[in-house]
Amino acid sequence: MKAIEPLQSLLDSRDERANLRKKIALTGIPSVSLSLNVPGFPKSNTITQKFFYICLEDLNYFLKANRISVNHEGAIYQTDMAGDFFIAPFSATQITTIEIKQLCEQFEERHPLGRFLDVDLTDGTGDPVSSGKAKLCFFCRQKPADICRHEEAHDLNELRKFMFSKMEMFCTHHREAELSREISSLALKAILYEISLTPKPGLVDKLSNGSHTDMSFRTFIDSSAAISAYFADLVQAGFAFHANDLVKALPIVRNIGLRMETAMFSSTQNVNTQKGLIFLMGISLFALGYLFAGQEKFETEKFREIIKQICKDLIHKELEYPDPREKTHGEDIYCRYSVSGARGEAESGFPMVFEFGLPELLKYRELNEEALQKAFLSIAAHNNDTNIIYRSNLDVLKNFKILSGNALTHFNPESYRQLMDYCAKENISPGGSADLLALTIFVYSLITSGDTDKFTWWIKHDP
Numbered sequence: 001m002k003a004i005e006p007l008q009s010l011l012d013s014r015d016e017r018a019n020l021r022k023k024i025a026l027t028g029i030p031s032v033s034l035s036l037n038v039p040g041f042p043k044s045n046t047i048t049q050k051f052f053y054i055c056l057e058d059l060n061y062f063l064k065a066n067r068i069s070v071n072h073e074g075a076i077y078q079t080d081m082a083g084d085f086f087i088a089p090f091s092a093t094q095i096t097t098i099e100i101k102q103l104c105e106q107f108e109e110r111h112p113l114g115r116f117l118d119v120d121l122t123d124g125t126g127d128p129v130s131s132g133k134a135k136l137c138f139f140c141r142q143k144p145a146d147i148c149r150h151e152e153a154h155d156l157n158e159l160r161k162f163m164f165s166k167m168e169m170f171c172t173h174h175r176e177a178e179l180s181r182e183i184s185s186l187a188l189k190a191i192l193y194e195i196s197l198t199p200k201p202g203l204v205d206k207l208s209n210g211s212h213t214d215m216s217f218r219t220f221i222d223s224s225a226a227i228s229a230y231f232a233d234l235v236q237a238g239f240a241f242h243a244n245d246l247v248k249a250l251p252i253v254r255n256i257g258l259r260m261e262t263a264m265f266s267s268t269q270n271v272n273t274q275k276g277l278i279f280l281m282g283i284s285l286f287a288l289g290y291l292f293a294g295q296e297k298f299e300t301e302k303f304r305e306i307i308k309q310i311c312k313d314l315i316h317k318e319l320e321y322p323d324p325r326e327k328t329h330g331e332d333i334y335c336r337y338s339v340s341g342a343r344g345e346a347e348s349g350f351p352m353v354f355e356f357g358l359p360e361l362l363k364y365r366e367l368n369e370e371a372l373q374k375a376f377l378s379i380a381a382h383n384n385d386t387n388i389i390y391r392s393n394l395d396v397l398k399n400f401k402i403l404s405g406n407a408l409t410h411f412n413p414e415s416y417r418q419l420m421d422y423c424a425k426e427n428i429s430p431g432g433s434a435d436l437l438a439l440t441i442f443v444y445s446l447i448t449s450g451d452t453d454k455f456t457w458w459i460k461h462d463p
């Protein structure tokens with residue numbers, strides 16, 4: 001008896017779908033439906049549902065791109081014994097149902113897992129619009145699907161296992177691509193917010209080149225555009241990293257980071273605008289891919305722990321024994337003053353960002369000018385900025401930090417002006433603190449962007 005029950009409900013569900021098609025056709029309007037070809041029972045589970053939503057979104061964009069619109073007010077989404085199902089009437093359209101059918105077939109053919117999908121059309125009289133083409137079996141790809149089904153050519157469990165693993169892989173890739181795009185966009189936004197913050201002491205902003213003679217606001221736009229092309233690669237590298245020892249991730253991040261440096265130099269006519277930022281943002285983007293591979297939500301402590309592990313012993317390994325032939329600014333500063341710069345900041349899990357910059361932004365809960373200025377001042381008051389030391393000495397750094405602290409405590413135009421004047425007089429630029437501000441804005445955006453549910457659009461239209 002048990003085997004008959006699901007079959008009976010399956011038939012009921014199919015009847016109900018036929019009724020839905022007829023009901024829409026009563027208004028004289030053709031409809032489109034999407035369902036999945038899942039053999040055996042149950043026909044719906046968490047994997048099929050995720051897959052179904054993604055395909056539904058793909059179908060919607062495909063139809064829209066072909067200038068065919070669906071009336072979402074009249075759309076019905078349901079999961080029953082026959083599986084996941086969506087049906088909607090078309091809005092007024094210029095092309096015939098035959099033409100739409102051809103497009104839907106194109107959609108199925110081009111979709112990487114289109115063999116699992118059924119996009120069906122019903123015309124305005126309630127009849128199915130068919131092209132009469134037989135679909136190949138998704139498992140053997142040798143015979144038409146109907147023949148294999150009729151002959152029971154394949155083991156049901158094997159078919160299901162094959163199908164669910166393909167769907168799961170598809171959903172994982174889809175999620176990783178979506179997250180990479182979203183995270184990259186937040187990273188670029190953070191960088192642009194930092195560059196645009198005006199006025200800034202000693203730094204390039206919208207109105208001044210600060211203490212710089214070789215770069216302007218536009219130089220930063222150029223180099224930001226150049227390096228942002230690699231952001232998604234960094235996140236994807238994090239998704240793809242499966243080793244336990246995160247120290248092994250550093251050469252992977254560096255490999256992409258070096259390409260970003262090349263892109264930066266070529267976009268700025270060899271001016272170093274964002275080398276420090278490439279390092280900080282590079283590790284962060286990779287760390288996010290690694291973090292989101294294992295969980296849905298952003299967690300600051302976990303993020304910091306990943307950064308710390310990637311950069312474990314970095315000061316000892318790279319700053320204490322640098323290559324004397326190719327000493328960088330950071331290595332030079334460490335040799336002379338034992339100030340560890342961006343590497344030290346990363347090795348300790350970005351304390352300037354989390355202990356000084358971020359609390360200021362979180363007080364405001366929005367990225368307005370005042371919040372950004374205060375976050376910058378809070379970082380500048382505590383950060384041993386190697387960019388300042390490189391152009392001056394430890395005494396100047398000490399005075400700069402005191403003035404920054406004062407400008408934060410007594411937040412007014414006068415205290416800010418004193419700090420600006422001091423940077424101009426000493427010809428210094430707190431570029432390290434500016435990089436950390438960009439990173440702070442990025443982290444703030446990750447914390448507050450929260451909702452990563454991509455499918456609310458369809459759920460909203462669920463009657």
Ligand SMILES: [Zn+2]
Pocket residue numbers: 137138139140141142143148153154
């Ligand atoms: Zn087959």
